[in-house]
Amino acid sequence: MSLPEILNKLFAHIDGNHNKYIETLAEAVSIKSISAHPKHRDECQRMIDWTQYKLETLGIVCEQVNIGMQSLPDNSTLKLPNVLLGVTKNFDPKKKTVVVYGHLDVQPAEYSDGWETEPFKLTLRDGKLYGRGASDDKGPIIAWMNAIEAYHNIGTELPINLKFVLEAMEESGSLGLNKMLISRKDWFDDVDYICITDTAWLGNEQPCISHGLRGLSYFRIEVECASKDLHSGVFGGVIHEALTDLIHLMSQLVDCNGKILIPGIYDDVEPITPNENEIYEKITFDVDAFHKSLGTPGKLLYDTKIALLQHRWRFPCLSLHGIEGAFHESGQKTVIPKKVIGKFSIRTVPNQSTEKIEKLVVDYINQKFKEWGSPNKMKCFMSHGAKPFNENPFHENYLAATKAIKHVYNLEPDIIRGGSTVPVTLYFQEVSGRNVLLLPLGCSDDGAHSQNEKINLRNFFDGSKVLASYIYEVSQIE
């Protein structure tokens, strides 16, 4: 397939401006927009302001939306950073319109956490740009700027309308975003597609597009046996201990092979479709490298590529996370805790319903507690429920992205899913009713929430080309 002439020009322009892109990313990385830290809240807002300035120079009309206050654990309140909305100037209703979502805040980072470079000073080493936010998610947002600027600089008008929703609270639960989106629902009336550039490839070589994520149902089991913590020497042997009850209940949830023991839990899981295994078979995934990266001392639950990917993406799983209220420090303490709270969650998949999962789990735990026979107070409930995200990967929005990737990498992207839960995918799906595309630019080893976060030069520059191509391919959709 020969490259359309316009893409040749755009790619040549992008290839001639590497240093400028790096400088822009360095500026963005230097702003410590850590949303988790109240003391960095000004930096979050500064990052919004900086981005507004950059977008405006590219012909994007911007608006900052005040989304209210955050309640802190100490009962004080703190203003949330504004959400930045943007629309390309000279909005043309005859063109297709894409909403771009990204986030400008970052995870906490300190040199002393084990970074090899200063986290807020972008550093080039061996073809990789190290710095907090380089991959998650400042780099991809700057790749959008690069793509738009390339159109301007080759003297071509953008062939589609772009709208932006950029927030600075994503790493802290996207506080306030969904409410704002709902209140601005009509802003999506003239939108055709959504594009989210905020996840990563499955591996480090093969470009990917993602069309599904698992949901999350988070549960608490609370058991109470006394009005105060008790000394196990003085009182051990005469009371039904809350932790004994809780450990029993938590032991009834999943077996050694990861099978969830709650009756009916698998009933609504989408059956494997006739040609589904072929899709997985085509995906680039190295089982041995994956196993090695986890550092698990023994076998994994599955040893084939298809089974591993399906159980990470399209089958539910249950993980026990821990217990609040029990002794958790190092050393030893002889306590009978008065009240303990077990935490576990189920990753849900289509077509499981959050409401049904909640009922199945709570009924099961209540039944098990009845059979156990303890007279203690017990309560099981779902503290958080987010639905799975699933999108049609054969939709024209996905096909445009597939073509865009082929133009740049000269190969078909893997159509993947993800196992984790990104609530914004659902927010956009529900508020807009449009197809939502997850178009990741970075690699799985970018270390998004870890030390030494980086984006490869290749992914940054070729990612800018992918977005320029995607803009072109969307414009070609009939």
Add this chain to the structure above:
Amino acid sequence: MSLPEILNKLFAHIDGNHNKYIETLAEAVSIKSISAHPKHRDECQRMIDWTQYKLETLGIVCEQVNIGMQSLPDNSTLKLPNVLLGVTKNFDPKKKTVVVYGHLDVQPAEYSDGWETEPFKLTLRDGKLYGRGASDDKGPIIAWMNAIEAYHNIGTELPINLKFVLEAMEESGSLGLNKMLISRKDWFDDVDYICITDTAWLGNEQPCISHGLRGLSYFRIEVECASKDLHSGVFGGVIHEALTDLIHLMSQLVDCNGKILIPGIYDDVEPITPNENEIYEKITFDVDAFHKSLGTPGKLLYDTKIALLQHRWRFPCLSLHGIEGAFHESGQKTVIPKKVIGKFSIRTVPNQSTEKIEKLVVDYINQKFKEWGSPNKMKCFMSHGAKPFNENPFHENYLAATKAIKHVYNLEPDIIRGGSTVPVTLYFQEVSGRNVLLLPLGCSDDGAHSQNEKINLRNFFDGSKVLASYIYEVSQIE
């Protein structure tokens, strides 16, 4: 039984000096001898010095023994407070000799913890002296001083020799004490009996003498599934999770009714002797008040006095304490912890052997893990083992204490045991080979390790009389 003339005089003297005793206790309480806090270490040593001064004015020849350094968690070291040894002047080999043990350090306390008075300012309210250490264990030590002073002031020579072992690290594991006692083993050659005034009555009205304590075998189960904590969305569903394994193993230890499920664990428990239930029947113990004080929402494991006391004192029990390495905070986190450590302990009783208990538990957990079938790394071991303490309550030392209590309270003390583990009881039993008496002066509601610790005026003054009587009764032993 009419009171011997000497006791009449001693009691009259004690009754005439209440204010002086309160002043002395106030001085002692004002010294913040918190052994857990390195910053208060000087105060611990000051408490030793203060006590030496007081004992010397009472004719006790004192010696401070350097017991070396403490290693702190940050790898620094800190000098331990000296142990104070004392011997009555003009030691007479023809008289009986009693070693008195007590401790001069206290638990941490802050007004902001929920105290109603300043914890280090002794405060009299409603017949109770509030202050940290008032009952545990400064009050009882000052009661000894009061008893000795009473003998002096009525012009009578002490009819027995007294030796003192007073430490200031009891609340921090009696660091260095046992080693020192062993190195001074010959110091016990001329000793007849040991008397420890450092526990409490079973209730708040009935005086008690205690002759038994349970032992403690503390276990850890460590399970490891990965080289780093994993995101449950990204990795849930494909690995054997360490916490699933651990919760399963911990669920195999004890049933809902407190029965330990480890085969053989009860084999060596001393059978109930023919007249044992009668002993328990005589003890003053209010089942309803006990139940209410715990604040348990449902039934206790037993509902009769005999069963409750026996299961607190003379039967073993197993308590789960908590898990290290899992998520323990409030809120929610979707983590698969890489390594988790379960903690539980068994309170042991005569004639259980610590070595056999360790083998039974470790073999059982290893077997259960094999049956479970997880490929993860698992290790179960005993991190701490202390034997149960048991003493002959019909020994002349106990009979002397019984008579002493009758002189003061005009009733028979209850001969009780305790459920917790006080290692110094075993240290003295083993190093001296002598009968060890636990002679508590305070009430069960004194709040030894809680907010608003107190000693009742009655217990403080009558306790001083009990000790004066005990000195007399020991002198009468043939």
